[in-house]
Amino acid sequence: MPGLDLGWSNAADIVAAFASGRASALSIVEATFARIRGRDPLLNSFTAVTDERALIRAQALDAARSGGEPLPPLAAVPFAVKNLFDVAGLPTLAGSKINRDAPPANRDATLVARLQAAGAVLVGALNMGEYAYDFTGENLHDGPARNPHDLARMAGGSSSGSGAAVGGGLVPLALGSDTNGSIRVPSSLCGVFGLKPTYGRLSRAGVFPFATSLDHVGPLARSARDLALTYDAMQGYDPADPVCADRASEPVAALLQRGAEGLRIAVAGGYFKSRNAEAVYAVDRVAAALGVNRDIEIPEAERARSAAYIITATEGASLHLDRLRTRARDFDPAVRDRLIAGAMLPASPVVKAQKFRRWYRAEMLKLFSEVDAILAPATPCTAPLIGQKTFKLGDAELPVRANLGLYTQPISFIGVPVVAVPIPMSPLPIAVQIIAAPWREDVALRIAHTLEVEGIAAAMRPKGV
Amino acid sequence: MSRKSIPRKAKTARRIRSLKRSSRAKKSDALAGLVAASAQALAVPLEPAWHTGVKFNLQLLLAHAARVDAFVLPDETEPAPVFRA
Numbered sequence: 001m002p003g004l005d006l007g008w009s010n011a012a013d014i015v016a017a018f019a020s021g022r023a024s025a026l027s028i029v030e031a032t033f034a035r036i037r038g039r040d041p042l043l044n045s046f047t048a049v050t051d052e053r054a055l056i057r058a059q060a061l062d063a064a065r066s067g068g069e070p071l072p073p074l075a076a077v078p079f080a081v082k083n084l085f086d087v088a089g090l091p092t093l094a095g096s097k098i099n100r101d102a103p104p105a106n107r108d109a110t111l112v113a114r115l116q117a118a119g120a121v122l123v124g125a126l127n128m129g130e131y132a133y134d135f136t137g138e139n140l141h142d143g144p145a146r147n148p149h150d151l152a153r154m155a156g157g158s159s160s161g162s163g164a165a166v167g168g169g170l171v172p173l174a175l176g177s178d179t180n181g182s183i184r185v186p187s188s189l190c191g192v193f194g195l196k197p198t199y200g201r202l203s204r205a206g207v208f209p210f211a212t213s214l215d216h217v218g219p220l221a222r223s224a225r226d227l228a229l230t231y232d233a234m235q236g237y238d239p240a241d242p243v244c245a246d247r248a249s250e251p252v253a254a255l256l257q258r259g260a261e262g263l264r265i266a267v268a269g270g271y272f273k274s275r276n277a278e279a280v281y282a283v284d285r286v287a288a289a290l291g292v293n294r295d296i297e298i299p300e301a302e303r304a305r306s307a308a309y310i311i312t313a314t315e316g317a318s319l320h321l322d323r324l325r326t327r328a329r330d331f332d333p334a335v336r337d338r339l340i341a342g343a344m345l346p347a348s349p350v351v352k353a354q355k356f357r358r359w360y361r362a363e364m365l366k367l368f369s370e371v372d373a374i375l376a377p378a379t380p381c382t383a384p385l386i387g388q389k390t391f392k393l394g395d396a397e398l399p400v401r402a403n404l405g406l407y408t409q410p411i412s413f414i415g416v417p418v419v420a421v422p423i424p425m426s427p428l429p430i431a432v433q434i435i436a437a438p439w440r441e442d443v444a445l446r447i448a449h450t451l452e453v454e455g456i457a458a459a460m461r462p463k464g465v
Numbered sequence: 466m467s468r469k470s471i472p473r474k475a476k477t478a479r480r481i482r483s484l485k486r487s488s489r490a491k492k493s494d495a496l497a498g499l500v501a502a503s504a505q506a507l508a509v510p511l512e513p514a515w516h517t518g519v520k521f522n523l524q525l526l527l528a529h530a531a532r533v534d535a536f537v538l539p540d541e542t543e544p545a546p547v548f549r550a
Contacts, residue, residue, distance in 0.1 A: 300536065306530075310533060313526055325508055333515070336515070336518075340515070341519050341520075345527070355545075358545040
């Protein structure tokens with residue numbers, strides 16, 4: 001495929017190569033499977049490949065192009081999805097042992113169907129933390145997805161396979177879910193771009209739930225433009241998801257060129273002032289590039305994280321209570337113990353957490369009358385080693401599993417949109433969160449694109465990829 | 466600091482440490498009791514080896530709950546169970 005480096009091409013390049021006739025959809029898809037066969041035994045990011053359907057789809061796209069039909073916006077772009085998305089013909093594992101006994105899904109999740117309608121080609125399902133209750137990417141049943149920059153390190157969770165497959169050059173696009181940080185944490189640890197849209201923006205129909213009042217879905221990619229193209233293809237009301245907002249699509253790809261000029265941006269102070277050198281460096285570098293010279297205090301962020309923690313544990317426990325009664329031994333013990341504890345928490349703190357959530361949302365909305373975007377670290381550290389139990393943050397020794405989402409939880413708690421932008425560093429990348437007001441994904445993506453154009457943010461190509 | 470006051474202070478400190486230990490032990494016992502009773506009430510089979518992990522996580526959740534509970538909100542505050550961004 002002349003001029004197409006499939007290991008690191010972005011979606012826009014693949015579409016252009018296909019449209020110009022430089023590459024057929026079949027050759028792109030076959031080369032993608034060859035890469036998966038060659039590298040995934042190291043990364044462990046895929047739990048299933050959908051080769052038969054992908055080859056049929058690729059042949060149909062080639063026939064459409066030969067017939068002179070208009071090509072859809074993501075024509076011939078390979079993508080994969082976290083294995084909590086329904087894929088017709090596959091059981092929806094959600095990272096668990098228990099769901100392996102479930103019958104195969106009889107249809108695709110809404111977002112899988114929408115991406116396919118936009119011309120993208122599904123090539124498989126991806127590894128993840130059990131039932132999405134995870135920030136590490138470790139999985140007792142499938143093994144850990146591994147960090148593409150250092151195979152001994154965590155990919156981050158719970159969308160671990162999504163981060164590893166995109167960051168490892170296997171696919172240019174993947175879908176993940178984010179309840180407390182599960183798109184942004186692997187984006188940070190694997191050094192890729194991730195979008196957690198506004199709560200209710202993208203349909204979750206056909207996605208295995210976790211804590212429904214916090215569950216979001218979104219894309220991971222190697223460029224801000226690819227995030228925008230994918231996001232645009234997936235927008236739109238879906239009555240099959242009761243949370244999906246009944247509002248018209250608001251495409252953003254064409255807005256990226258507006259850049260960050262004129263946007264009011266601040267750095268999150270207080271709770272978000274990291275004591276980790278890499279996180280500090282990344283936020284400072286982004287702030288300097290954008291000419292940001294003010295801090296803003298997100299009030300009660302630590303309490304917001306606590307409230308998110310409570311709601312997650314109790315909604316998750318409620319979801320899994322029957323499975324805990326009948327198949328507790330089939331859970332990963334780390335997940336099982338947290339879920340059982342969640343079932344034991346009285347109702348009073350949960351109601352208080354929901355009341356606090358309304359207060360906190362109002363306070364955050366006030367901030368967005370002063371600024372258009374807020375910058376904060378995505379993770380408190382770069383990728384820990386697989387199996388590592390604690391990490392140092394300043395003088396404190398914190399458990400890894402519970403604290404990789406330290407900076408993401410207080411943000412997704414009130415559903416505002418965030419783009420995680422990867423900042424290349426040696427030896428490991430780390431990401432910065434660009435946080436915008438509800439429904440203003442365009443603002444976060446414009447800033448992410450500007451940082452990419454200026455060479456500040458980039459998906460770092462791992463050695464050997 | 467007089468020589469006589471050292472043993473008295475040390476004794477007091479020892480007593481405080483002992484009271485704290487005893488209070489922690491009582492709390493820990495209470496939590497262990499809560500875990501056992503809740504598991505029974507919820508009909509969740511709790512194997513003895515799982516007790517420590519569940520207790521640790523419940524303790525963590527209660528600490529988060531205490532932080533949220535310490536925040537004073539007006540009685541009229543509406544919860545946000547059907548959440549809208």
